[in-house]
Amino acid sequence: MIPLFVDCSDRRIVIFGGGNVAARKAAYFSGKSHLTVVSRSFVSAFDSLQATRVEIDLEKTSDLKLLDLIRDAFLVIGALSDPEINNRIGRLCRAKGILFNNADGESGDVVLPAVTGGDHYTIAISTDGASPAVSRFIREQIEDEFPALDAMIALQERLRGVLKEKEPDQAKRNAVLRNVLNDHAIWEQLFSDRGAAWKDVERRYLHG
């Protein structure tokens, strides 16, 4: 498995299924893609998502109709509670060269990871399909461990800019950036007061 971060803003994503699993997958793509959800019923979580709904019973649907539903899709997700239909959709995707993720049935060629992020970063975690509970567990650990990660990235970006002007030795610049990253006091200050954290960095690392 190879991780990629893909801009889906102009892409068509089609999710089959209207249950809680489909809704969780849909939340990934809502507002960040052209999203269509196909199912015979939809849980209320879809009410707050941006998606075009197609209400249909797929039990006796022809391949021709399924092909019509997935036309021009970049990625298709099978999240029906019927793995046979999920698998059928997956086979049609393979034939058409469309990426496929299967929530229940034969594995497709895409896995949806556990994701956490902020203004300046995205972290995606996968166990290659072996244990989604572990992926979630690791995501929660990261969120607990680094509540100031966004603020630290912004501070590092600023510090990097100042160092480039001030310190000609690349190894020394690198050392300062790493020392700040390992400074627990800075992490703690960033959580409560970003301005004070920067002042502290200036005082202790730039005017030394």
Ligand SMILES: C[C@@]1(CC(=O)O)c2cc3[nH]c(cc4nc(cc5[nH]c(cc(n2)[C@H]1CCC(=O)O)[C@@](C)(CC(=O)O)[C@@H]5CCC(=O)O)C(CC(=O)O)=C4CCC(=O)O)c(CCC(=O)O)c3CC(=O)O
């Ligand atoms: C293969 C994969 C395919 C795919 O769906 O993309 C898949 C498949 C299956 N998941 C199942 C169960 C659970 N899934 C979760 C949660 C998540 N599942 C996600 C991804 C993936 N799930 C892909 C692999 C990811 C990887 O590589 O690690 C996450 C990360 C992303 C997301 O979906 O949003 C999201 C956490 C998001 C977050 O919190 O950050 C929980 C835990 C929970 O809900 O608390 C449980 C119950 C505990 C357990 O079983 O572990 C079942 C069994 C159904 C059954 O028992 O019948 C199958 C089907 C099967 O195994 O055949």
Ligand SMILES: NC(=O)C1=CN([C@@H]2O[C@H](COP(=O)(O)OP(=O)(O)OC[C@H]3O[C@@H](n4cnc5c(N)ncnc54)[C@H](O)[C@@H]3O)[C@@H](O)[C@H]2O)C=CC1
């Ligand atoms: N990949 C994952 O992360 C997980 C996958 N699963 C599996 O994923 C599947 C979906 O889970 P849930 O959303 O909880 O199930 P659910 O039963 O709540 O939802 C299934 C959806 O599929 C639709 N559907 C089923 N057959 C259909 C048909 N013939 N035509 C049209 N629509 C049809 C239903 O209307 C419903 O909206 C289950 O098989 C479950 O075991 C469960 C937990 C996590």
